[in-house]
Amino acid sequence: MNYELLLLGGGSGVGKSTVGFEVSVALRARDTAHCLIEGDFMDQIHPAPDGDPHRTAITERNIAAVWSNYAALGQRRLVYTNTVSILEAPMISRAMGGGAVRATCVLLTAEEETVRRRLAQRETGSQLAAHIERSLFMARHLDERAPAGAVRVPTDDRSVEDLAQDVLRAAAW
Structure with a gap:
């Protein structure tokens, strides 16, 4: 069976989880089978x-364990969010059973000021500075190592609905 994999990557605070959930909402509205x-x-x-x-x-x-349950129910599209997911397409494709997996890599980006603001709203404990430092490092790392063909989507000052539509266009879903 042919599977489709949509990978959302990026540093902390760029909106991966939020955009992933909104992609799922948009797909449900279209009655497009998928899992997240x-x-x-x-x-x-x-x-x-x-x-x-x-x-x-x-x-x-x-x-592999979670995907096998989804695949047993007939699913063929997976939306996967994680900071380094765009670098792990081969591993995630293997976990989906290998074979015919078409992967789309989307690198979500944001300016440093945006990341700092978002993380300050989210991180209420002692780890804010560490999260910001790690996020900024990962943003540079991912930008340098993104696979050829990765689509970069800036998230600054944009609605999550618009971002989800950009991501869906990138995946041709």
Whole structure:
């Protein structure tokens, strides 16, 4: 079976989860079958498993387990959100069973001021400065290493509905 994978990546505070949920809303409104996985929950284990310090293997196993349930129900489209998802298309495609998986990589971006503002609203604990620093580092890292063909979508001062439509156009869904 042919599967379609839409990867939403970007640093913290660019709107990955929010846009992913809105993409799902738009697809439901069109009665387009799909499923959504919030990747942040696929590797929440401490300590990291032996031999898997970056938690990549456990992430792949968890995606494979969840996807197998979706696929058994006839699903063929997956929206997956995670900071580095655009760099992990091969791993996520393997977790979907390999074979014919058409992946679209969308890198969501935002200016530093926007990221700082959004994270200040979200992070209420002691980790705000660390989240901002990590987000800005990841934004540069992802911009430098984005795969060829990755679509960059700036999220500053835009409605989530417009962003979702841009993402859906990128995926040709």
